[in-house]
Amino acid sequence: xxxxxxxxxxxxxxxxxxxxxxxxxxxxxxxxxxxxxxxxxxxxxxxxxxxxxxxxxxxxxxxxxxxxxxxxxxxxxxxxxxxxxxxxxxxxxxxxxxxxxxxxxxxxxxxxxxxxxxxxxxxxxxxxxxxxxxxxxxxxxxxxxxxxxxxxxxxxxxxxxxxxxxxxxxxxxxxxxxxxxxxxxxxxxxxxxxxxxxxxxxxxxxxxxxxxxxxxxxxxxxxxxxxxxxxxxxxxxxxxxxxxxxxxxxxxxxxxxxxxxxxxxxxxxxxxxxxxxxxxxxxxxxxxxxxxxxxxxxxxxxxxxxxxxxxxxxxxxxxxxxxxxxxxxxxxxxxxxxxxxxxxxxxxxxxxxxxxxxxxxxxxxxxxxxxxxxxxxxxxxxxxxxxxxxxxxxxxxxxxxxxxxxxxxxxxxxxxxxxxxxxxxxxxxxxxxxxxxxxxxxxxxxxxxxxxxxxxxxxxxxxxxxxxxxxxxxxxxxxxxxxxxxxxxxxx
Ligand SMILES: Nc1ncnc2c1ncn2[C@@H]1O[C@H](COP(=O)(O)OP(=O)(O)O)[C@@H](O)[C@H]1O
Ligand SMILES: O=P(O)(O)OC[C@H](O)CO
Numbered sequence: 244x245x246x247x248x249x250x251x252x253x254x255x256x257x258x259x260x261x262x263x264x265x266x267x268x269x270x271x272x273x274x275x276x277x278x279x280x281x282x283x284x285x286x287x288x289x290x291x292x293x294x295x296x297x298x299x300x301x302x303x304x305x306x307x308x309x310x311x312x313x314x315x316x317x318x319x320x321x322x323x324x325x326x327x328x329x330x331x332x333x334x335x336x337x338x339x340x341x342x343x344x345x346x347x348x349x350x351x352x353x354x355x356x357x358x359x360x361x362x363x364x365x366x367x368x369x370x371x372x373x374x375x376x377x378x379x380x381x382x383x384x385x386x387x388x389x390x391x392x393x394x395x396x397x398x399x400x401x402x403x404x405x406x407x408x409x410x411x412x413x414x415x416x417x418x419x420x421x422x423x424x425x426x427x428x429x430x431x432x433x434x435x436x437x438x439x440x441x442x443x444x445x446x447x448x449x450x451x452x453x454x455x456x457x458x459x460x461x462x463x464x465x466x467x468x469x470x471x472x473x474x475x476x477x478x479x480x481x482x483x484x485x486x487x488x489x490x491x492x493x494x495x496x497x498x499x500x501x502x503x504x505x506x507x508x509x510x511x512x513x514x515x516x517x518x519x520x521x522x523x524x525x526x527x528x529x530x531x532x533x534x535x536x537x538x539x540x541x542x543x544x545x546x547x548x549x550x551x552x553x554x555x556x557x558x559x560x561x562x563x564x565x566x567x568x569x570x571x572x573x574x575x576x577x578x579x580x581x582x583x584x585x586x587x588x589x590x591x592x593x594x595x596x597x598x599x600x601x602x603x604x605x606x607x608x609x610x611x612x613x614x615x616x617x618x619x620x621x622x623x624x625x626x627x628x629x630x631x632x633x634x635x636x637x638x639x640x641x642x643x644x645x646x647x648x649x650x651x652x653x654x655x656x657x658x659x660x661x662x663x664x665x666x667x668x669x670x671x672x673x674x675x676x677x678x679x680x681x682x683x684x685x686x687x688x689x690x691x692x693x694x695x696x697x698x699x700x701x702x703x704x705x706x707x708x709x710x711x712x713x714x715x716x717x718x719x720x721x722x723x724x725x726x727x728x729x730x731x732x733x734x735x
Contacts, residue, residue, distance in 0.1 A: 244263060244264055245312070246264070246269070246312065247315050248260075248301060248316045248317070248683075249679040250300075250319070250320075251319050251483065251486075251678055251679045252293060252405075253483065254324075254341065257273070257276065257296035257299075258273045258679065259271065259273075259300040259305075261313070264692065266687075268674070268680075269311075270307035271676075272300040273300060274296040274299055274300050276293065284344070284346060285344050285346050286341040286344040287341060288338060289335075289339070290328070290338070293326075293408070294407065297408055301470075301471065313475050314692055315476050315478040315479070315686040316412070316477045316479075316686060317479035317486075317679075317686030319480075319481055319482065319681065319682035320403065320424070320482060320483060322403060322423075322427045322483060323376050323427045324342050324376075325379040326402055326404065327383050327390070327394075327399055327401050327402075329393070330418075333410070333415055336383065336390055336393075339404070343374075343545075344373065346379075350378050350381070351373055354371050359371070362442075364519075365519075366441070367428075367430070367432065367433060369429050369525055369527075371429075375427060375429035376428035377428055377429035377442065377448070378446070380401055380452075381446045381447065381448060384447070391447070391449075395449050399452055400454070401452040402454050403428065405421065406420040406424070409464065412466045412467065413477070416464055417464035417477075419454050421457055421458065421459045421480035421481055422457070422458065422530075422531035423531065424481070424482045425456045427482060429442070430442050433517060438456070459685050460478060460532055461478070461689070462476070462478065463476075464477055478689050478690060479682055479684070479686030479687070481681060484502060484508040485510070485528070485529055485681075486682045486685070487502045487508075487648055487649075487678045487681055488512065489684060490677030490680035490682075491672065491681075492699055492703040493510070493646065497512065497639060498512045499511045499630070499646065500677075501629075502648050502677070503548055503622065503647060503649040503650065503652045504547065504548055504650055504651070505546075505547065505552075506543065506548075507626065507649075508541060509542045509544075509629045510529060510541050511541075512539055513538045513540055516538060517538040518540055518636055521636055523593075523594055524541060524633065525540070526539075526540060527541050530685075541591075542591040542592065542628075542630075542633065544590050544591065544629065546584040546621075548650055550618045550622065551567055551618060552564075553584070554567065554618055558611075560614065560615070561615065564651075565654070567619055568654060570616070572656065573612045575608060575612070578604065578609060579724060580602065580614065581602070581603040581604055581725060582601075582602050582614065582617035583732040584600050585598040586599065589732075589733070591632065592629065593729065595733050598732055598735070599732075601735060602614075602617070619656050623660040623663070624664060626665070627664050628729075645670070646671075647661070647669055648672060650675075664721065664722060668708055668710055668711070669708070670708050671706045671707050672704060673704040673706045
């Protein structure tokens with residue numbers, strides 16, 4: 244029977260999931276790898292860990308599945324993270340600088356002060372922020388001895404994690420990325436569909452370092468024969484949030500998905516037109532098929548499930564994430580405790596890197612129950628912020644439900660509150676591994692193993708739909724209180 248291997252290389256772990264011909268997951272393996280924090284605000288991965296954990300989980304998943312015939316591989320990955328390696332030896336010249344890393348914040352402020360932000364946003368759809376790859380590439384070229392000379396001589400290659408994995412999977416034969424990952428580098432012109440020479444020049448980044456940009460369903464070469472017993476074609480690639488958009492079958496303009504992992508990333512399909520945001524959302528590529536990009540507006544929240552981890556590891560008031568549900572249900576309905584989880588600043592639409600978290604409305608009776616409820620609710624409030632911003636940029640036509648996925652979407656309490664505070668339905672699919680599902684579908688639909696877009700969209704299976712159950716006046720008053728809490732947090 245035909246199988247597809249999906250690689251999901253994330254920020255804290257690498258995962259491999261094997262899907263059968265009906266797109267059902269049949270085996271998976273996961274491996275965490277070390278996080279390096281050399282200085283406050285710096286986050287690095289060893290690129291060799293990213294590769295070895297990926298190769299190990301692929302082998303483990305294949306074995307668990309009974310060594311099936313793998314027809315194709317799909318790759319999805321943490322986005323923006325930068326790897327630079329030597330083309331001859333395949334050795335990285337520095338640790339990978341991770342998307343969360345803030346070391347280039349000062350340089351970003353200089354770019355803004357120098358009046359470059361508008362030009363960069365117009366071409367890339369992104370805001371000037373250390374989050375994206377470009378300033379991290381420049382940092383490595385500026386700080387690793389001899390790196391810029393070697394890059395100029397054509398000896399070094401840059402890639403986001405997908406490109407680094409493709410290079411290793413193909414034994415150094417292919418240096419390529421896909422349009423969705425390219426769109427997160429802040430070096431790619433999303434309108435013209437090519438690397439921007441102007442921005443590369445501004446950052447002093449030699450264009451010979453850059454990977455070739457391909458569609459999400461395309462030929463990315465075949466794996467080294469010794470890796471998995473025989474060469475396997477790599478036929479699908481997308482950044483993880485874009486792969487989740489595909490896995491949620493958000494193929495029609497106006498459809499939105501929101502993924503609740505450590506952070507939360509909401510993407511609204513805007514069709515073949517890139518929409519410039521007036522509310523500090525990002526304009527990005529949702530997927531690119533047959534040379535045609537489909538665009539999206541994206542809102543990124545840095546802390547979603549991580550607030551639950553904080554209850555567990557910081558406050559130690561729960562031992563497992565799912566304990567938040569019974570706790571929140573016991574919270575006193577008369578207390579209005581609001582938690583603004585700005586632990587690492589606030590993302591969209593505020594982009595306030597220096598804000599820190601705050602709790603409002605505490606009384607002598609406030610305890611773990613009220614904090615657990617406030618933590619789950621904070622994710623709903625933040626999502627409403629994103630959707631309000633999206634509404635300002637995009638006229639919704641009719642009502643479409645928000646499709647949710649990711650680990651935290653398992654929380655019925657959080658999803659019900661989300662629906663209540665949005666005043667809109669929230670749909671949770673049967674398969675919560677939508678990121679890997681999207682990568683598998685991208686890899687399998689080109690070779691004709693999986694149905695086309697329409698067929699795949701029809702097969703999307705609902706697990707549960709949450710309908711709003713809150714009075715409009717109550718909803719407005721609660722959201723108003725949240726907005727005041729955020730404002731107060733930002734002025735602290
Ligand atoms: N039942 C639950 N209730 C609330 N939060 C949950 C629940 N299950 C998982 N989470 C949260 O979801 C996150 C894990 O989701 P996952 O999609 O695996 O994230 P990532 O890919 O970013 O590591 C964790 O932050 C965890 O706290
Ligand atoms: O690896 P994740 O799931 O935390 O996702 C990271 C995002 O791609 C960052 O933009």
